[in-house]
Amino acid sequence: MKAAQFSRFGGPEVLETVNLPDPHPGPGQVRIVVHAAGISATDPKLRQGVLNFGAGLPQTTGRDVAGVVDEVGDGVTDVVPGDRVFGVSDDGAGAAELALLTFRAIIPPSLGFVDAAGLPTALETATRSLDQLNVGAETTLLVNGATGGIGSTTVQLALARGARVIGVAGAGNQNYLRSLGAEPVSYGETMAEQVRALAPDGVDVALDVAGSGVLPQLIDLAGGSQNVVTIADFDGPDKYGVRFSNGFTDGHAFHSLADVGKLIEAGRFWLPVDRTFPLAEIAEAHRASEHGHVRGRLVLVVA
Numbered sequence: 001m002k003a004a005q006f007s008r009f010g011g012p013e014v015l016e017t018v019n020l021p022d023p024h025p026g027p028g029q030v031r032i033v034v035h036a037a038g039i040s041a042t043d044p045k046l047r048q049g050v051l052n053f054g055a056g057l058p059q060t061t062g063r064d065v066a067g068v069v070d071e072v073g074d075g076v077t078d079v080v081p082g083d084r085v086f087g088v089s090d091d092g093a094g095a096a097e098l099a100l101l102t103f104r105a106i107i108p109p110s111l112g113f114v115d116a117a118g119l120p121t122a123l124e125t126a127t128r129s130l131d132q133l134n135v136g137a138e139t140t141l142l143v144n145g146a147t148g149g150i151g152s153t154t155v156q157l158a159l160a161r162g163a164r165v166i167g168v169a170g171a172g173n174q175n176y177l178r179s180l181g182a183e184p185v186s187y188g189e190t191m192a193e194q195v196r197a198l199a200p201d202g203v204d205v206a207l208d209v210a211g212s213g214v215l216p217q218l219i220d221l222a223g224g225s226q227n228v229v230t231i232a233d234f235d236g237p238d239k240y241g242v243r244f245s246n247g248f249t250d251g252h253a254f255h256s257l258a259d260v261g262k263l264i265e266a267g268r269f270w271l272p273v274d275r276t277f278p279l280a281e282i283a284e285a286h287r288a289s290e291h292g293h294v295r296g297r298l299v300l301v302v303a
Helices: 042-048 113-117 121-131 147-159 171-180 191-197 215-222 238-241 254-267 279-291
Strands: 001-007 016-020 031-041 064-072 084-089 099-104 138-142 166-170 183-184 205-208 228-231 273-278 298-302
Touching: 001 191, 001 279, 016 121, 016 254, 016 279, 031 113, 031 215, 042 228, 064 099, 064 113, 064 121, 084 113, 084 121, 099 147, 099 254, 113 273, 121 147, 121 254, 138 147, 147 166, 147 171, 147 254, 166 171, 166 191, 191 215, 205 215, 215 228, 215 238, 273 279, 279 298
Parallel strands: 138 166, 138 205, 166 183, 205 228, 273 298
Antiparallel strands: 001 016, 031 064, 031 099, 031 298, 064 084, 084 099
């Protein structure tokens, strides 16, 4: 099968498309013919060597995938060959023609492969973070970095729980954020002042998705470091005492893959795909991801 991989750490130029042996599912796994693969925020960090979960070189890449089941392993009863599913590649090898999945769900009827491929990591990360912050009805949540894939997902899932959401976004994304149901404020020196204008007593909790150096302001607005979670500021826990949410150590929330279907079919959740790229242009997709200012997700079209 064709797959993307890198043999050294570095910029997007280290990515290449190679031929690898076809994988086969073990117990509990399914194999899918990949139709689309999302670019998650973790993918470039792994390629750069900023994050390393013990894998050697060369490394494959890509976690979010959507496609059609063509083989199932022992003990699999939830899907059969021919089912359309989306999920997370077990070995971080989703940018390929074939992928193995343990965590998966049936694609909601109204979604195509490209839209579904943008969802898994964003859904899991947003759900895990909201659970850690105990976001529910009557909670006022501040999201720093509210318009990317994880931010957009967090906003909508929090609103579905009955929360009030204030989102920090660039000037060009204010109307988009309003369309999701959040109250927008802008990045910059006056961010905290803008939040206070909407919530004079501050917010209940805050989630930092952007990692833009505003943890002190978030802590002040949320009434303490115990009310702030970051998924982007790696120095935050040591410097400020906030929680860094990490699905590899905190436990996962992959139940969200199946749970989101009802919201999607009810028209209460959507995650736009900003741009698509063929698999051969994965380096360009990574460049776009690193450039930032993405509204929604970037997705590779594989088949």
